[in-house]
Amino acid sequence: MKKPWKSYCSWATILWWLPGALYAQTIRNVEAQLIDGKVVVACHLETGVPVDLSLLYADVDGEVFKPCIHISGDLHDQTGGDKQIVWDCGAENIMAGAFIFKVVVEMSMVFVRGGVFRMGCTDEQGDDCYSGERPVHEVTLSDFYIGRYEVTQAQWTYIMGSNPSFFKGDDRPVENVSWHDVQEFIVRLNGQTAHKYRLPTEAEWEYAARGGVYGKKYKYSGGHRCDEVGWYRHNAGGSTHNVGAKQPNELGIYDMCGNVWEWCSDWHEPYSASARVNPTGPDTGTDRASRGGSWYDDGRYCRLTIRNADTPESADTRLGFRLVRM
Numbered sequence: 001m002k003k004p005w006k007s008y009c010s011w012a013t014i015l016w017w018l019p020g021a022l023y024a025q026t027i028r029n030v031e032a033q034l035i036d037g038k039v040v041v042a043c044h045l046e047t048g049v050p051v052d053l054s055l056l057y058a059d060v061d062g063e064v065f066k067p068c069i070h071i072s073g074d075l076h077d078q079t080g081g082d083k084q085i086v087w088d089c090g091a092e093n094i095m096a097g098a099f100i101f102k103v104v105v106e107m108s109m110v111f112v113r114g115g116v117f118r119m120g121c122t123d124e125q126g127d128d129c130y131s132g133e134r135p136v137h138e139v140t141l142s143d144f145y146i147g148r149y150e151v152t153q154a155q156w157t158y159i160m161g162s163n164p165s166f167f168k169g170d171d172r173p174v175e176n177v178s179w180h181d182v183q184e185f186i187v188r189l190n191g192q193t194a195h196k197y198r199l200p201t202e203a204e205w206e207y208a209a210r211g212g213v214y215g216k217k218y219k220y221s222g223g224h225r226c227d228e229v230g231w232y233r234h235n236a237g238g239s240t241h242n243v244g245a246k247q248p249n250e251l252g253i254y255d256m257c258g259n260v261w262e263w264c265s266d267w268h269e270p271y272s273a274s275a276r277v278n279p280t281g282p283d284t285g286t287d288r289a290s291r292g293g294s295w296y297d298d299g300r301y302c303r304l305t306i307r308n309a310d311t312p313e314s315a316d317t318r319l320g321f322r323l324v325r326m
Helices: 153-160 179-190 202-209
Strands: 013-015 026-035 038-046 052-059 071-073 081-087 099-106 109-112 115-119 137-141 144-147 261-267 288-291 307-310
Touching (some): 202 261
Parallel strands (some): 013 099
Antiparallel strands (some): 071 081, 109 144
């Protein structure tokens, strides 16, 4: 006879946790116990910015960690303090055994509900558009998650072991990274977290910058005044700044205008007038797309429809990125 769910995962649990994480935070006082057939993991989180939490488990040899899928509790946009994650292991048909648990800090993500939008130089952009922003065309996107913040230097350093940025600061966006550098970061990151990450497509980036289904047709991401939503030539003082210091957009996403240009996954190509569904760009090309403007640029180059392109080997103090979670 099949054992009742409450008897699954009923043996002793063994705790292990990650010492340090993507925002250079600390996880302390980790404990686990079995309550009513569910594993309850408690810990204390120390962090300066909101992060997401997830839970991995492995057999006692600890060689292969797997994500705990049916989890609830303190998972999203968590700041410092005592946290609790509940794993309904029975819902995953996990049999009794001794397990090692890993509490993992993930990048803070914003859910973007899919929809249809007009991509390119729409009316709110006035006369500031360049030819590369035309023609306006209809795009349909599925749901996705995108980073609330640009990837920071603390995150990069934790994964890569060094910091290439010129303007140093743990909570500043990492810059001076090429498209190829970012791909290596993603490979390493995906090997250490419960989720999989990638760069956004140009369409995903612009849709999120517009505020998705909540968009109010702003010229910049989150407002009509660049100085309220981003760091650019006239307020940045010649450098990048900590992420999340300006006003967010309608979805709660920060710094999509200014601070650093953000790499996208697409090869750069001219727009066409035809409608697209989840476009990913051409299969080949010379330059990779980037969006959003930087600390170096004036307001015209920080609009939410502005496009830029660089060779995938390019790296300078104006180039950074944010991620999408798959």
